[in-house]
Amino acid sequence: MTGEADMVRIDGGTVRMGSEDFYPEEGPVIERQVDSFLMARHAVTNRQFAEFVEATGYTTVAERPLAPADFPGVDPEMLQPGSLVFTPTRGPVDLRDWRQWWRWEPGASWRHPHGPGSGVDGLEDHPVVQVAFEDASAYAAWAGMRLPSEAEWEWAARGGLLGATYAWGEEPNDGTRANSWQGDFPYRNTGAKGWKGTSPVGSFPPNGYGLYDMTGNTWEWTGDYWSARHRVTTCQCSPGESGRAAGTGSGERRPQRVLKGGSHLCAPEYCLRYRPAARSPETEDSATTHLGFRLARDLSLGSGVLGSPAGERPGRNARRGRASSRGGEIGADDSRSERCIVTWKRATASSLDRRIVWPGRAQRRYWTWHASPESPPPRSPRSFAVPTG
Numbered sequence: 001m002t003g004e005a006d007m008v009r010i011d012g013g014t015v016r017m018g019s020e021d022f023y024p025e026e027g028p029v030i031e032r033q034v035d036s037f038l039m040a041r042h043a044v045t046n047r048q049f050a051e052f053v054e055a056t057g058y059t060t061v062a063e064r065p066l067a068p069a070d071f072p073g074v075d076p077e078m079l080q081p082g083s084l085v086f087t088p089t090r091g092p093v094d095l096r097d098w099r100q101w102w103r104w105e106p107g108a109s110w111r112h113p114h115g116p117g118s119g120v121d122g123l124e125d126h127p128v129v130q131v132a133f134e135d136a137s138a139y140a141a142w143a144g145m146r147l148p149s150e151a152e153w154e155w156a157a158r159g160g161l162l163g164a165t166y167a168w169g170e171e172p173n174d175g176t177r178a179n180s181w182q183g184d185f186p187y188r189n190t191g192a193k194g195w196k197g198t199s200p201v202g203s204f205p206p207n208g209y210g211l212y213d214m215t216g217n218t219w220e221w222t223g224d225y226w227s228a229r230h231r232v233t234t235c236q237c238s239p240g241e242s243g244r245a246a247g248t249g250s251g252e253r254r255p256q257r258v259l260k261g262g263s264h265l266c267a268p269e270y271c272l273r274y275r276p277a278a279r280s281p282e283t284e285d286s287a288t289t290h291l292g293f294r295l296a297r298d299l300s301l302g303s304g305v306l307g308s309p310a311g312e313r314p315g316r317n318a319r320r321g322r323a324s325s326r327g328g329e330i331g332a333d334d335s336r337s338e339r340c341i342v343t344w345k346r347a348t349a350s351s352l353d354r355r356i357v358w359p360g361r362a363q364r365r366y367w368t369w370h371a372s373p374e375s376p377p378p379r380s381p382r383s384f385a386v387p388t389g
Helices: 046-056 133-143 150-158
Strands: 007-010 013-017 030-034 037-040 082-086 102-106 219-225 256-260 280-283 296-298 328-330 342-344
Touching: 007 150, 013 150, 030 150, 037 150, 046 133, 150 219, 150 256, 219 280
Parallel strands: none
Antiparallel strands: 007 037, 013 030, 037 296, 082 102, 219 256, 256 280, 328 342
């Protein structure tokens, strides 16, 4: 389990989130106030996640069977549990079509990241992957912690280097600073420090706050809902950048969360996102071979199950609000209180025996095609907004 010894205190301050120099979704640059909090020194590992599964009997989203009744007209062969797996191409390809290097793999899960025949033996200290948002939130509740907000994550990733392009400064990654793609994407990778894929946590230098792999190795879930641009607001005590699920444009709510950090698949010619300001959307039921998570914890609420579930917790400025121990409304006591009230629910957990009542299964959909509108969606039983690298 992720414990107190794995956490680093991050003193609060004003973070300038985003960048105007790279990708549109990173702008505009905005300021957010972050209170002091604890951040995990590294991402949750296969060893730690296995302890959670052993203790609770939890089944991840990628491992759950799919009911044919939920998908009328879909080939039953496509309804097997599984997930997305990265597969290098044989040579150069059109980088506008990510389906050339991503495939739906029945049987892929955190236990078998690349499908049947693969496993995590010998990878105990690598970050766990193939975990959906629900899985990360369940582990966080079990550990008495939560997922970090996007603002917290970016503040921590910068390690005190405010305004720097990378977590280590301005120099490009030469393969020794972070685990990112070395070579020609998506077919030739010589490996950062020899690692072609994930690397053990702590294999690369920490940032100024002593945190490992804040950029590169794996993308990481945050608790915030996705918005296509940073939202400029005068209220800084909302539960996330958008505070609500992103819609599809047709009235249907298709929740997406913010991912941060980039991964071992990020390459300068395709996805220069191993930077603190970089961000990417992902649907909550997605799981891939380059997506993991790390935990955070409030300082002001003490130990145990802290605050509300990740992504639905109140703003952490303790001077502006009060948290009910049973959940409910968080109200600000200044003139902005009407704009700053948020509603949230506590994780359903027993503090006596740590058994957790997990939320219901997420609704399943076909893939939603994001990269090339003229292309038909691939036939897959889950909806994905695949991170770019």
